[in-house]
Amino acid sequence: MKGEVKLGILGGGQLGRMLMQAGLDFNLYTLVLDPDENAPCKDICNEFYVGSFRDFETVYEFGKNCDIITIEIEHVNADALEKLEQEGVKxxxxxxxxxxxxxxxxxxxxxxxxxxxxSDFLILKDKAELEDNLHFLPAFQKLRREGYDGRGVKRLGGVADTLDAFEEPSVLEKLVTFEKEISVIVARNESGEVTAFPVVELSFHPEHNLVDSLFAPANVPYKLQRLAIEIATRVIESFNMVGILAVEMFLTKDGQILVNEVAPRPHNSGHHTIKANYTSQYEQHLRAILNLPLGSTEIQSAAVMLNLLGEPGYDGEARYEGLQEALAVPGVYIHLYGKKYTRPARKMGHITVLGKDVEEAQERAEQVKNVIKVKA
Incomplete structure (x- = not known):
């Protein structure tokens, strides 16, 4: 690796912030593009640019100054990335x-x-095609593009629910009766080396349809853990992708593992690795894109991760309650994302809770999960 690498990150949110925190150890020169002038990355990168990562010219001009480009959000201009690739930017x-x-x-x-x-699926051009496929319900309807953190998803249990269905192009996914939702984060470098983090178990917020908490390691039979890791490895190798890939999966009641969605970047289901594993997902992503040997993914400690969301009814400059009480509990680590403003259900930080086993970590998590409040 040459002396100083110029790493461009499209997106300046919390994932970029944690990526840059890991990047300090690699002596990286970081450039960030984000539309929000108060983005969490603004004050810790070397160069910050306010602009749209969806706009061709903005991304192209930004990328010309970088040795390597990576992303912390998928909704970026892929045409500009392709042109940069053709011109020699990694x-x-x-x-x-x-x-x-x-x-x-x-x-x-x-x-x-x-x-x-x-899961079984149908591709729909519009709502009229949905009307022709009512036999496929119950199912989830997902917008083909722009869905994120639970947005762009509707559960269609029967005909009555279709009144509120999306009009735009979408995917209709057959409803899966699952035992658990799990995730495997897998990494691959340019040399083709692949490593996977241990399987984690996800718990979703019933209202906001985003990850509320996770448990690591997952309470899943060893044979199924191996299968989940094999599937995640097959996914990243099929993409021939370099970097980190989060593979979210369903474990069905009859022991099948089905891929739900993937994210080609650091992911909410890997935040705990900063404290709980020998190598964090953020360091692993950097090792992968710099074509360095990948780090050990072994668990050092069982963990529970809790998302810190903005409290209902509060919209404005963020203030935090309960930090002292939470930090008095052994094994509790707080990660705030540097977001100036809060709003209901906005991701403002996360808490990692460690224990000698998942049961101890869960007991400690119960002590703190309702202590910290993000208000305005």
Missing amino acids: VYPDAQTVRTIQDKGLQKEFYKKHNIPT
């Missing part, structure tokens, strides 16, 4: 992978083509 994940993952229809067809297990 882009990880590559433009083609980003294009496929941006479109949930292309993503599902990719799984089908590569024999990756996933």
Whole structure:
């Protein structure tokens, strides 16, 4: 690796912030592009640019100043990434992978083509096509593009729910009766080395449809953990992708593992690795895109991760209650994302709770989960 690498990050949110915190140890010169002038990365990167990562010219001009480009959000201009690739800039994940993952229809067809297990699905052009496929319900309708953190998803249990269905192009995914939702974060470097983090178990917020908490390691039989890791490895190798990939999966009641969605970047289901594993997902992503040997993913401690969301009814400059009480509990670590303003359900930080086993970590998490409040 040459002396100082110029790393461009499209997106200046909390994932970019934690990536840069890991990047300090690699002597990286970081440039960040984000539309928010108060983005969490603003004050800790070397160069910060306010602009749209969806706009071709903005991304292209930004990328010309970088040795390597990576992303912390999928909704970026893939055409600009492709042009930068053609001009010799290293882009990880590559433009083609980003294009496929941006479109949930292309993503599902990719799984089908590569024999990756996933739920049955239909691609719909519009709401009229939904009316012709009511026999497929119950199902989840997902917008093909722009869905994020639970947005762009509707549960259609029956005909009555279709009144509120999306009009835009979408994917209709057969409802899966699952035992657990799990995630495997897998990494691959340019040399083709692949490593996977241990399987984690996800718990979703019932109202906001985003990860509320996770448990690591997952309470899943060893054989199924191995299968989940094999599937995640097959996904990243099928994409021929360099970097880190979060693979969210369903464990069904009859012991199948089905891929739900993937994210080609650091992910909410890997935050705990900063404290709980020998190598964090952020350091691993940097090792992968710098083509360094990948780090050990072994667990040092069992962990529970809790998301800190903005409290209902508060919208404005953020203030935090309960930090002292929470930090008095052994094994509790707080990560605040540097967001100036809060709003209901906005991700403002996370708490990692360590223990000698998951049971101890869960007991400690119960002590703190309602202590910290993000208000305005």
